[in-house]
Amino acid sequence: PEGCVEAALELARRGGADLRTGEAVTSWHAVGDGVSVTSAGGTHRAQRLILSAGPWMPSLLGTLGRPLRVERQLFHWFEAARNAEMFRPDRCPVAVWEYAPDR
Numbered sequence: 001p002e003g004c005v006e007a008a009l010e011l012a013r014r015g016g017a018d019l020r021t022g023e024a025v026t027s028w029h030a031v032g033d034g035v036s037v038t039s040a041g042g043t044h045r046a047q048r049l050i051l052s053a054g055p056w057m058p059s060l061l062g063t064l065g066r067p068l069r070v071e072r073q074l075f076h077w078f079e080a081a082r083n084a085e086m087f088r089p090d091r092c093p094v095a096v097w098e099y100a101p102d103r
Contacts, residue, residue: 012050025053025060027070 009019023039028049029035030036035049051060055070 017050018044018046027050027059 008096012019020039020041025037025039028035028037028051031045034047037044037046037049051057053060055072057070058068058088061068086092
């Protein structure tokens with residue numbers, strides 16, 4: 001994963017998170033003071049659950065009454081063919097701000 005995603009995962013691990021990747025979640029529900037998650041890897045119990053399933057989030061949220069609209073974001077990474085020195089991070093800062101008042 002990207003560096004920022006990897007850093008977030010590492011912080012979660014340090015905070016005690018048990019990360020399960022590559023397991024398709026089939027269902028989840030509250031159980032007592034925690035949650036039970038059924039996935040391709042079995043059934044897991046936890047005090048808290050963080051779902052990060054990208055475009056599958058609406059189907060996982062079910063009828064919680066929390067509408068979620070997923071929007072695809074495309075990324076592309078490339079190597080500078082010439083003059084790579086010009087594109088060092090300290091010389092080429094990037095900031096993107098999407099303004100959409102109607103959303």
